Structures are given as C-alpha cells and as structure tokens.
Amino acid sequence: MTSDNRTVVVTGIGAFTPLGADAASTWEGLVAGRSGVSLIEDEWAADLPVRIAARTAVDPGEVLPRPLARKLDRSAQFALIAAREAWADAGFTTPATEEGSPIAPERLGAVVASGIGGVTTLLDQYDVLKEKGVRRVSPHTVPMLMPNSPAANVGLEVGARAGVHTPVSACASGAEAIGYAIEMIRTGRADVVVAGGTEAAIHPLPIVAFANMMAMSKNNEHPQAASRPYDKARDGFVLGEGAGVVVLESAEHAAARGARVYCEAVGQGLSSDAHHIAQPEPSGSGVARAIAQLLEATDVDPAEIVHVNAHATSTPQGDTAEIKALRRVLGDHLDHIAVSATKSMTGHLLGGAGGIETVATVLALHHRTAPPTINVDDLDPEVDADIVVGEPRALPAEGRLTALNNSFGFGGHNVVLAFRTV
C-alpha cells in the first residue's frame, strides 16, 4: 500500500468539448478533422478585435439541472460533467462515501485545474454589483470563482477524502493536475484519483486581454481555418472551452476490481524556463529539459514513442520551439513519431487543454490511431517533424506503444506526460 513506485493506469475517461458532449463524440470529431471554432454571434463581441472561439458543442445547462448549475461557475460545470462520465466509465456506480463502494473515500483523490478559474463569475458578479447593488451579489460568488472550485466540486461528487488539489500553471494546469494525480498514486497516497483540466473564459475581458498580448488569431473571416498549428500563415491561438477528465488508478487496485484498463500513465517530466513571463524560450531548451527529465524519471524507451499530442497552439514562436525541443532530445526517433496538434480542431482550452489532450492521447493509444492536424496548407519548413496532416494515421498495430502529451504555460511552465499501451 505504501510502496513508492506503483504502476498507474487509466481506467476511465470523460470529455465535454467543442467537438462533443462526451469522450466518444469528441474522438469522432478529432479523427474526422472537424473544427469546433465558430464566429461569436453575441452582441458583446461585435466590436472586439477577435470574434471567434470554440464553444462547447452542447451547453452545460442542457446537461445539469438548473439548481445545481446556478451554483457552479461554467468551468466547474464542464469539469463535473466530464468527471461524471469518467467516473461511470471506470465502472464506479456510487460515490466512494456510499456503503459497498469498491474504493474507500480515504483512498480517493481529485485533482482538477484551470488556468484562470471562475473568471466569468467574477466579472458577471461585478456587473451585478455595479448595476443592481450590494444586496444582489450572489452568496455563491466565492465558492464559484475560486480556482479550486472545479476540483472541490468533483471531489464532493465522487466522495474524495485522500486530498483535493488544484495546481495552477496557466495553460499547463490541466497536464500538471494529471501529473500530480499520477504521483499521488505512484507514491501511495491514493489508489484512485479523478484528474483533469477545465476552462471557461469566453468573455470579452479575457479575449481582449489575450488579443492585446498579440497572442490570438484575428482571422475572424475564416473561423474554422484560424487555428492552424505548423502552417506558415499561423497568427495565434483560438480560445476554446471545455473539460477533459480521466480516472487514474493503481494497476493493482484496477486488477483487483477487474476494471477495464485503457493504458498505463507512465509519468511526467517537469521544468521551467526562467526566460520570460509570457514568451516561450525560442530554442525550446526548457521543453527539452522537461522531456529529458521524463526519460530520466521513468522507464520510457524513446524507441517506443510513436505519437506526440503537441502543445502547438498555433503561435508563430511556440510551435517551432516545441519541435526543436523534441528533435533535440529524441534525435532520429522523432522521424518515426506521429505528431498531432489537436488544438487545430478544439482551439486552445488553456487550463483545460491538458485534460482534453490527455483524453485524446489515451484514445490514440486505445484505437492505435493518431488524430490529424487540420489547416496545414503550407507546412512551415522550420517544422522538422512528421506532422499528421489532414487525415488520421494508423499507429503500429502490434507491440507496446508510448505516446506523449505536452502542455506549456505562461510563466514558463513545461509539463510532459507519458502514456503507454499495456
């Protein structure tokens, strides 16, 4: 129970994304090369420099009962829906606190992160304060806006008492949450952890703020072509929203209850740039150190890596820095690695990205198929890697396969997660 190097596996997945209201429909959208980006039709967007985003395919209000939804920030709504799916997918039918549960609440954790937290709640309630007065500000405002709210609500839902955590590292948050969860199980603090990332920041202030950093695509004329990682004409990311959640479990615990296992969650590599608060280190040295640390800390064999779900947000600098880092550490191995940028379809979910891209990576191994990167009409010659362009690609049908999921965040955070078929 307290061994400090236990094997961790993925036993459940859930997703609520611009491509679908669950993991299966999201995966269908990914392999079909469908874009989830559209023009923001709301009146508030009319005068913004950026008027495109990737909204969730289904409104969470259609899924959650209204009395529950009104007490949750949109980011927590996404996380709860995805967590419920993952929990059920892992074969759990009741919260851990109920009698007969196969997992004790004291051995169950929840680690769910977002980059910005309940930003729309904060801004909307400030509008209420100004327009309607003190008395009308919702008493639920604080529990809704706090960044740990999605984790806490997921923890309440499943009955997690081993620890509920929210690592915050901008766009690396979701991946860092999953890495943290892997460690909780590996080192024996928990047997099962529900982990993932969520984000709901489609609101004029975050959009204008990102746009003023020159970080976003302004291709309002062609929304579905705006997110174009690795293409020469890429001009920034497209904001997406949604959540991706996985159930991680010690291999021993999963075997004991006869759970279906998607793959092994091998481990993580972490580093920080100490370069600039928002710009990526252009040579990719920080990212390279994260990948090198992963290879050092785990038994991942570079020869077995067949797929990378890249961070690739469609910014001019970031996309190439990441490829340089992969080349630097993996060398010639990179020639047989299918690199996919699923943000070309989902947009960039900030802290949610690591969540939905982990779900995509797990399913890529499960189906032995790498999803495509869309909108690569003119591949940037600086991209020295085998990008999966346009169509999905079959991964080797036989043998053990390893895949990486990269996530980086403003602040210089680099997180690389590794998954492997069993």
Added chain:
Amino acid sequence: MATQEEILEGLAEIVNEIAGIPTEDVQLDKSFTDDLDVDSLSMVEVVVAAEERFDVKIPDDEVKNLKTVGDAVNYIVTNS
C-alpha cells in the same frame, strides 16, 4: 399587502427556482435546511428574492430565526 397564502405561494416559487424543490412540497412546517435542500448560502438567495418580491426588509440577524417556511411567512406578514 399579500395574504399568507400568497406569501406561501411566492416562497414556494422562490425555493423551486433556487433549490429545485417542487412547489407543492414547500409547506409551512418544512425546514429550509433539513427538508428543502436550502443551505446557508442558498438561504441568503431566498431572503433577497423574498425581500424584492414582498417589499420587506429581512435583516441578516433575523435570517437565523427563519428555520421553517412558516417562520418566513410570519415574518413577512408582520413586517411588510
């Protein structure tokens, strides 16, 4: 001024909106916390909605005395 029946009906609609409890279950003897799934935060919402609907002031100190729907109805009848 609203009658006791009208106030009960109004409170039932408010509790339905906030906690999702069917209006017919909101009866005078029901406890907000124990019977109607209205926790202390949601109770603040019920109070603010009731203040607006019945044009009455319910001071924060008074809220803790409103244990049941009947307590709230009586307070509103007496003070509006």
